[in-house]
Amino acid sequence: MNLILLALPWILVVLYLILLFRNPEPVPVWEGGKVGSLPFVSIVVPARNEEVNIETCVSSLSELDYPGFEIFVVDDQSEDRTAQIVEGLSPGNASRLELIHGSPPPEGWFGKPWACWQGARKAKGELLLFTDADTIHDPSLLGQAVMGLRSEGADVYTVLGRQILGSFWERVVQPQFFMLLAARYPRAGKPKAPHQWKHAIANGQYLLFTRGAYETSGGHRSVAGEVAEDLRYAQVLVRGGWKLAMRTADGLRTRMYRSLSDLVEGWSKNVATAALQTTSSWLVPIILPFSFVAGLALWILPPVAFVWALLMGAHGALLAWAALTTGLGVLIWCSASLLMKSNPLYGFLYPLGAAIGLYIFSTSWRRGSHIEWKGRDYEMTPRERTQPPTGPVPGGAESKTSVR
Numbered sequence: 001m002n003l004i005l006l007a008l009p010w011i012l013v014v015l016y017l018i019l020l021f022r023n024p025e026p027v028p029v030w031e032g033g034k035v036g037s038l039p040f041v042s043i044v045v046p047a048r049n050e051e052v053n054i055e056t057c058v059s060s061l062s063e064l065d066y067p068g069f070e071i072f073v074v075d076d077q078s079e080d081r082t083a084q085i086v087e088g089l090s091p092g093n094a095s096r097l098e099l100i101h102g103s104p105p106p107e108g109w110f111g112k113p114w115a116c117w118q119g120a121r122k123a124k125g126e127l128l129l130f131t132d133a134d135t136i137h138d139p140s141l142l143g144q145a146v147m148g149l150r151s152e153g154a155d156v157y158t159v160l161g162r163q164i165l166g167s168f169w170e171r172v173v174q175p176q177f178f179m180l181l182a183a184r185y186p187r188a189g190k191p192k193a194p195h196q197w198k199h200a201i202a203n204g205q206y207l208l209f210t211r212g213a214y215e216t217s218g219g220h221r222s223v224a225g226e227v228a229e230d231l232r233y234a235q236v237l238v239r240g241g242w243k244l245a246m247r248t249a250d251g252l253r254t255r256m257y258r259s260l261s262d263l264v265e266g267w268s269k270n271v272a273t274a275a276l277q278t279t280s281s282w283l284v285p286i287i288l289p290f291s292f293v294a295g296l297a298l299w300i301l302p303p304v305a306f307v308w309a310l311l312m313g314a315h316g317a318l319l320a321w322a323a324l325t326t327g328l329g330v331l332i333w334c335s336a337s338l339l340m341k342s343n344p345l346y347g348f349l350y351p352l353g354a355a356i357g358l359y360i361f362s363t364s365w366r367r368g369s370h371i372e373w374k375g376r377d378y379e380m381t382p383r384e385r386t387q388p389p390t391g392p393v394p395g396g397a398e399s400k401t402s403v404r
Contacts, residue, residue, distance in 0.1 A: 006321050010328040024189025027249045030143035041069040042123030046115035048076035048374050050133035057133050062092025065139040074100045074115040113220040113229050132205045138251030145208050154245035155213035159206040161252025169260040171346045175336040176357035189246045197239035204230030213242050227371050228270040269373045272364035288365050299354035302326045
């Protein structure tokens, strides 16, 4: 009984995930030619230094099995061959494929929201789809998303796809962050009322808006100075009373990062800020140190104690506790790898993933309001990192964020 009590925090984590976590429902089946008239869709792809991904992404978009759509790729001042690659691509099934040479972000804007905003201003569609340059789309995906948006009467439809884990480090580290998201948003697919805006989340890799919702919510002006713009936009939408629906689709695949350095740079830019922006105000002063200590205690201490006990020949309560809690950790992280369609045996390496995850978290925490991403430095004010979203911003962004 004493052993069970000592292992209670790990047992509660397992029970919490089993009892509360539910994946969102899948997108509906695309009926193709059987459906009636469909709205014209403008697809906007913000791209900065995406020469590795852009051809695959745009080629998959150009092959969409949908009757009416256009594609805008907004080159956000890329320093590589992104623009040249796009210029050589065919529009395929799209009515047009246009490369927009983006201008530098003005004061008050982060690069991605600014690129999305520039694309939206050229778009003619009744629906606007914002998707990332590191995504790959099955031909039926757009039709599925449009059908889902219409059948559910949603203002915005966001899709969770499958993460491609191509390297050792991706398989070890990515489950750490996606399990963290799953624990924070165990019922992400459940509709949220305006008072539940803190629990709203969207996937910026796939956001489909009705034009009315996009314009009346302020568009990307309302999240101009946000590093986690998809999270913040979800909060804006739910708080403002727009209906946000989240679904899953195997037809959307994303490879966010390709190396350990990419993982560190990518997650450290926003993980601490996201923690602050999704926390009740009374928890804000302690959420970062609490999260770090909790991660250390849950995922690092047991395997360290287990190895130490084995090396020292220790027996009894310490070895039993360390073995039980480490075993529960292996169970959790093998399950996380399995859910991400990766080899579950990588779950046995969870202490390494947790150590890197804590390093990334502490790096993000240490940088505070200073954000580094894709060759740019940004500064966020303390208010922007912790205060609730303000919703639509008439006439332009009023953020005090600066880019240099």
